[in-house]
Amino acid sequence: MLSTVRANADKGPTRALNVREIPFLGVGLGYRAEFRQELLANRTQVDFLELMVEHFLDMPPEQMGDAPLLAEQFDIVVHGLDLSIGTVKPLRLDYLANMHELVVATGAHWASDHLSMTSVPGRAIGNLTPLPLNHEMADYLIQKCRQAARVLPVPFLLENISVLFRPAPDGMTEQAFITEVVQGADIFLLLDLTNILNNSINGRFDACDYLEGLPLDRVVQIHLAGGFALDDVLLDTHSGPVPPEAFELLRYAARRMPALRAVMIERDQNFPPFQTLLEELDATREVLCTAWAPHFASGLVAAPTWLVGRAGAG
């Protein structure tokens, strides 16, 4: 696998990205083994799962073996934490080979990682760390994103991160930076709305205004999560319920995102009863009904069963 990845990174085929070929997955969960049993018992109430590269690769065989079993029952997307695409050193082809392997093993529809770095040359940082916002870094990322997109057999998405500090302003807004990278590399966006909400409250800007500066036509997936406040600073810990403000932001955003195919709730700790997560999924569906109804009105694309008959689905 690694040799194929190496060859494709340099001169592999560039796939034409047609968003119409990306399927609607619906409303799903980031998979965590902690709720595996309840998940399988409520299989029909979760439309898709996001599997983390770090949870399945370089793990005991029984754990890796669980990925195809989950894929037999759910649509899958793959997500990575540690590609560290912003680190100024060659792209981590070993990591992409793992991502590729998980994509193939599960028939995943797309793969994503973060627009950030988790290491600097020679040293791990251990956190998703913001990048300098300038054209030089954007050009550098465009080349690496193109390499990643050539390596992977599915669309490649980058996710915006939660930011507690920023490097000094360097001539570009974050939205302009994200737009330049995503459009320049011809890839898609995984937009974490809770990260935007937290950043807007911590950084005192308007989240809706911020959204208007992004290439919303490139958003394929959304993350929602809840965290907690420490000394008035909101932290992205995926440890609490999705706040009402995040659902409101979803309501505002979803109808502006023609390529949106999946909305997912991240819960990584402090797990509630599984029924609570199912209720959050249903609250998400309620918000999406109106935004997604026009996609299915023509009948060219089959509407998910949960959309049929809901208020506003017309």
Ligand SMILES: [Fe+2]
């Ligand atoms: Fe996220």
